[in-house]
Amino acid sequence: MGNQKSQTFPTAALFGWYDKHGRDLPWRRRWPYLASAYHVWLSEIMLQQTVVATVIPYFLDFTRRWPTINDLASAPLDDVLAAWAGLGYYARARNLHKAAVMVATEWGGQFSGDHRHANAVADLRALPGVGPYTAGAIAAIAFGQQAVVVDGNIERLFSRYFAITTPLPAAKTEIAAAYAAILPVDRPSDWPQALMDFANAVCTPKQPLCDGCCFAESCQALARGLVDQLPVKPVKTPKPVRRAIAFVAVNDQGDIFLHRRPNQGLLGGMLAFPEIGLASKQADQNLDQTMAPFAADWVLLDEPVLHVFTHFALEMKICLASIEGTPQPIADDIKGHWAKPRPADLPSLMRKIWKAAAAMLLPPHASR
Template identity: 45%
Template sequence: MRDGDESAAGTALLAWYDRAARVMPWRVGPAERAAGARPDPYRVWLSEVMLQQTTVAAVRDYFRRFTERWPRVEDLAAAEDAEVMAEWAGLGYYARARNLLKCARAVAQDHGGRFPDTAEGLRALPGIGPYTAAAIAAIAHDEPATVVDGNVERVVARLWAIETPLPAAKPELTALAARLTPPQRPGDHAQAMMDLGATICTPRKPVCALCPLRLFCAAAARSIADTLPRKIPKPEKPTRAGFAYVALDPSGGVLLERRPEKGLLGGTLGFPGSDWVEAPSPTPPLAAEWTEAPIEVRHTFTHFHLRLRVMVARAEGDGFTPRAAFRPGDLPTLMRKVWDAAQSVEWPQGQ
């Protein structure tokens, strides 16, 4: 993009967004905004937290369930931790759910149930970083804050044909994105940039012929759009291993434990297990005749692959959840995999 083209590009982008904006349960669309509707900061905040490192398709149902059960931030603030963690199960990155509660309670207790209306004020809340603060400020409060996620980085890198690889290019891309951010309709602009990156300026095979910014795009002019942004290759993920223990008592109750608040899957309900290391040692939670399930559980986290050997047994003791109260759907994805693997063992009749 040439200097001085920012205003014309912004106008073209908003005109495209007015025609092609995606319909989302948390979004107030451009026609509704033009008619005077205002986004609810609570719904904007909730959606932005849920969307971190997750897809729109994965979030839709979670968002609907959360807002039906807790329609206001005060409702969420009053919820039990275990209830929120259960509703979050399967969405991943469980620190987000813990911070969600901390933030909701801070807004309810310290701000009278109203989110601050500036990015600076929002950043002071638990779990809200620069991106989320800018997104809420722009979308809900019309502050001309610069909103930069992966989609925006990709669009900007192509518009200016920035060949510096990520993450080193981040400061430059943020500065260029700020030049594009208009004082009018900054929230619509931010959502338009995200929509453009998600639907047209995609990571692979961008549809440049349909792009409203094609005339301004330096990468399209040089036919290198699909090569940008450049990225430094990520190192190969290591593999860790561990044991998971699934025990049933005589009445069919299930042995469960709540994981520590800090760490992976923090605060979630799951099955007892060993440390996740290169060479784990068995650590059965109680004395029993343990049998190994024939199916190994495989799961991938952000920084490593995990392989779990699933051990099953009948046993008695403390910590068993009655079968009628056990809902596998409330477990994180990894623990649901463990439960499914345990079902490959032929349990004694009646269990």
């Protein structure tokens, strides 16, 4: 099977396409030059569940503030979390910082692996937040190694080209085997990037550009009329709905009350308004002003904020209060502080909550 695939896959055509149409991204270099392992790692962590256009400004900001992985390791975690705000999936940011500290303290500030180091992928897997895909991407793109690198774009391209009809995620093993069978010796760092860009631009999820595609003559899905049916995805189930309530307190100085969420769990380690119910899977909870963290004239806003997480949808009620001074909540598990609103430091859910609350406030408290 491997020889057959090697003979039929249009590697030269792919590289020809990439040389003309490949994206110029701030973390990329073209063969024979290799990208910085720090840049590849940082961009790949940011790109998880996030599109390139969103990641670019975050990547540029991170590398401006922390030019090396040692700089990132030395940064306070709170600063890293604040810089990450808006990218979501905050466990990635915590693992990013942990990995940077590990590289700085245990690896001498250098990522392990180069073209002489056969175990680079295994070593990289030891870093927090680095799975098989990210380790393979670093090994291939930064070290120039022949490593298996399969993202969602490549899954789609290979499912179609080889007519892999096994449903995902079971098909991942078959796709990885096909990838390994056709790995070229030449331009190992360009190979996965060329595949990703081609799939992103030509072999798109909907209405792929099969006419004029340089793979058309040997694409098995096209020959069999299966392009629109591949890859076979698992049946989607409706997301369960959770309901919660957030409490937004604004004092006479225009400060808002925030607390740092526990490191574990949703929005771990992030600044947030006190809330009840976010971690509960019960959708029929009785949520009202009586759950507020301290006494005040709380007003329940008419409309909840809607937010979608990976595994559930959220309806977040909002209670708003204008308070004199800087009271502290009675609850032991909420230790917060009063500060001027800085939406950029908040995760996206909390930004939505503040936007809705601020719209109900009269100047000078409103800060948007």
